[in-house]
Amino acid sequence: MPELPEVETVCRSLAPRIEGRRIERFLVRNGSLRWPIDPQLPARLAGATLGTLHRRAKYILIESDAGRLLIHLGMSGSLRVLRSPEPPGKHDHYDLELDDGSVVRFNDPRRFGSLTWIAPDRESHPLLDGLGIEPLDSGFDGGWLYRATRGRRTAIKLFLMDARRIAGIGNIYANEALFHSGIHPRTAATRVGHGRCEKLVTAVKSTLARALEAGGSSLRDFVDTTGACGHFQLEYRVYGRDGEECTRCGGSVRVIRQGQRSTFYCPGCQR
DNA sequence: CTTTTGACCTGACAGC
DNA sequence: TGCTGTCAGGTCAAAA
Numbered sequence: 529m530p531e532l533p534e535v536e537t538v539c540r541s542l543a544p545r546i547e548g549r550r551i552e553r554f555l556v557r558n559g560s561l562r563w564p565i566d567p568q569l570p571a572r573l574a575g576a577t578l579g580t581l582h583r584r585a586k587y588i589l590i591e592s593d594a595g596r597l598l599i600h601l602g603m604s605g606s607l608r609v610l611r612s613p614e615p616p617g618k619h620d621h622y623d624l625e626l627d628d629g630s631v632v633r634f635n636d637p638r639r640f641g642s643l644t645w646i647a648p649d650r651e652s653h654p655l656l657d658g659l660g661i662e663p664l665d666s667g668f669d670g671g672w673l674y675r676a677t678r679g680r681r682t683a684i685k686l687f688l689m690d691a692r693r694i695a696g697i698g699n700i701y702a703n704e705a706l707f708h709s710g711i712h713p714r715t716a717a718t719r720v721g722h723g724r725c726e727k728l729v730t731a732v733k734s735t736l737a738r739a740l741e742a743g744g745s746s747l748r749d750f751v752d753t754t755g756a757c758g759h760f761q762l763e764y765r766v767y768g769r770d771g772e773e774c775t776r777c778g779g780s781v782r783v784i785r786q787g788q789r790s791t792f793y794c795p796g797c798q799r
Numbered sequence: 800c801t802t803t804t805g806a807c808c809t810g811a812c813a814g815c
Numbered sequence: 816t817g818c819t820g821t822c823a824g825g826t827c828a829a830a831a
Binding site (some may be wrong): 560640678 | 801802803804805807808809810
Binding site (some may be wrong): 530531535554562586600601602603604638640641655689691699702767789790 | 816822823825826827
């Protein structure tokens with residue numbers, strides 16, 4: 529579930545509920561996530577006051593006077609804010625109990641998510657170092673993409689998804705953006721010229737922005753309730769539509785494998 | 800350095 | 816019904 533727009537939505541929804549709140553108790557039920565949760569973490573953060581939230585790629589950063597929390601939702605993670613107590617489920621791995629009685633609860637069946645900590649005296653974190661440009665930043669433009677792809681023979685779709693180049697474009701958005709820009713996902717990155725770089729950047733930005741709108745609207749109370757997805761999936765042109773009719777040319781959407789992930793595209797529209 | 804592959808996990812679903 | 820295999824929104828680490 530957590531794509532970049534969804535992580536952004538979670539941040540926006542979470543921020544007003546937790547900024548300025550104090551952590552009364554930090555309860556870890558199962559610390560074996562992608563990386564084990566530091567056993568010292570609950571003690572270090574008990575009593576801390578939470579500050580501003582930020583998103584970097586698909587990471588959620590939460591400032592506090594005892595250091596920063598770095599949260600990743602992985603493939604199946606979600607965060608909810610509970611207003612009244614509720615018995616924890618099988619995959620509810622940790623709770624942040626806040627001073628207003630609410631509980632921030634992390635659920636993640638596959639446990640690909642993570643919770644790490646950046647000490648107050650540390651500038652950054654190894655997981656954040658080396659992340660590429662944010663796709664919604666103004667610096668990410670056609671010229672940037674053109675320069676960055678010169679000499680790169682990897683497929684353009686894999687390039688889009690390489691976090692050390694561009695941070696936060698997931699499988700869905702790579703597929704959708706390539707469809708909207710008419711580029712075949714297997715095209716060598718270095719063979720995408722000026723014009724198509726411009727087009728691709730525009731497609732990436734508009735697809736993400738559109739999904740943020742869609743996610744934002746139906747995810748407004750995401751952290752309060754069920755963790756249901758937004759409705760951007762209703763706008764998928766190729767993702768998950770293997771064998772279905774292309775909405776643009778009427779041809780058949782195809783699926784191939786790239787980097788052990790499924791790539792969906794329209795052979796008629798994408799060259 | 801770049802590119803590819805394996806690994807981490809559970810759950811849902813298709814096919815037998 | 817139950818078994819087996821495949822796939823899933825991510826991404827790091829190791830191998831090639």
